[in-house]
Amino acid sequence: MRIPLIFLTLTSLLFAKIDHFKTIQSDFLQTLTNDQNKTIVYEGTLYATDNKKALWIYEKPVAKKIYFNHTRVLIIEPELEQAIITTLENIPNIAQLLQEAQEIKPNTYVTKFMETTYTIIATKERIEKVTYKDKLDNAVEILFSNQTTNLFLDETLFKAEIPKGYDVVRE
Numbered sequence: 804m805r806i807p808l809i810f811l812t813l814t815s816l817l818f819a820k821i822d823h824f825k826t827i828q829s830d831f832l833q834t835l836t837n838d839q840n841k842t843i844v845y846e847g848t849l850y851a852t853d854n855k856k857a858l859w860i861y862e863k864p865v866a867k868k869i870y871f872n873h874t875r876v877l878i879i880e881p882e883l884e885q886a887i888i889t890t891l892e893n894i895p896n897i898a899q900l901l902q903e904a905q906e907i908k909p910n911t912y913v914t915k916f917m918e919t920t921y922t923i924i925a926t927k928e929r930i931e932k933v934t935y936k937d938k939l940d941n942a943v944e945i946l947f948s949n950q951t952t953n954l955f956l957d958e959t960l961f962k963a964e965i966p967k968g969y970d971v972v973r974e
Contacts, residue, residue: 825852825853825952825953826850826851826852826853826952826953826954826955826956827849827850827851827950827951827952828848828849828850828851828950828951828952828954828956829848829849829930829947829948829949829950829951830846830847830848830849830947830948830949831845831846831847831848831849831859831945831946831947831948832844832845832846832945832946832948833845833846833847833943833944833945833946834942834943834944834945834946835937835941835942835943836941836942837939837940837941838940838941843864844863844864845861845863845864846861846862846863847859847860847861847862847863848860848862849947850956850960850961851871852956852961854873855871855872855873856871856872856873856961857869857870857871857872857961858870858871858960858961859871865880865882866881866882867879867880867881868963870961870963872961874890875888875889875890876888876889876890877963877965879963879965879966879969881966883970884966884968884969884970885969885970885971885972886965886966886969886970886971886972887971887972887973887974888971888972888973888974889973889974910924910925910926910931911923911924912924912925918938919935919936919937919938920935920936921933921934921935922934922935929947929950929952930947930950931946931947932944932945932946932947933945
């Protein structure tokens with residue numbers, strides 16, 4: 804099960820209902836369960852800013868870094884010695900969608916883009932969880948923990964460099 808590209812846009816989710824934060828750092832646990840009930844659990848750390856820059860650092864089960872900015876996504880996969888570059892043209896503007904999200908009960912919001920419905924559990928202080936079914940019918944749950952907000956994040960953290968010798972794939 805490959806990490807769905809739509810997952811990358813979830814950075815914007817962090818600021819739709821929690822828009823008073825300048826930055827956020829959070830550990831995350833992402834669980835993907837396919838239609839045959841097989842599960843993969845990813846662990847890592849997220850760094851994000853209110854100007855939509857983000858770095859998702861996956862530590863387990865494989866190392867990977869995903870850099871996110873206004874116009875593109877860059878995925879660095881050391882085990883494959885590969886870098887994937889894609890634009891945001893086919894990915895929804897989640898921040899805008901969440902501004903239109905409907906609160907269905909306290910701290911629970913729902914928004915939809917194309918065929919995907921996102922459920923967001925968030926308070927004014929933090930985002931707790933995001934769940935959705937991706938286009939491959941995987942159930943995705945992202946739990947956020949150990950959050951820190953409004954800390955200084957150096958801009959160099961978000962500058963990605965493709966290591967020499969890596970294959971570059973453009974999507």
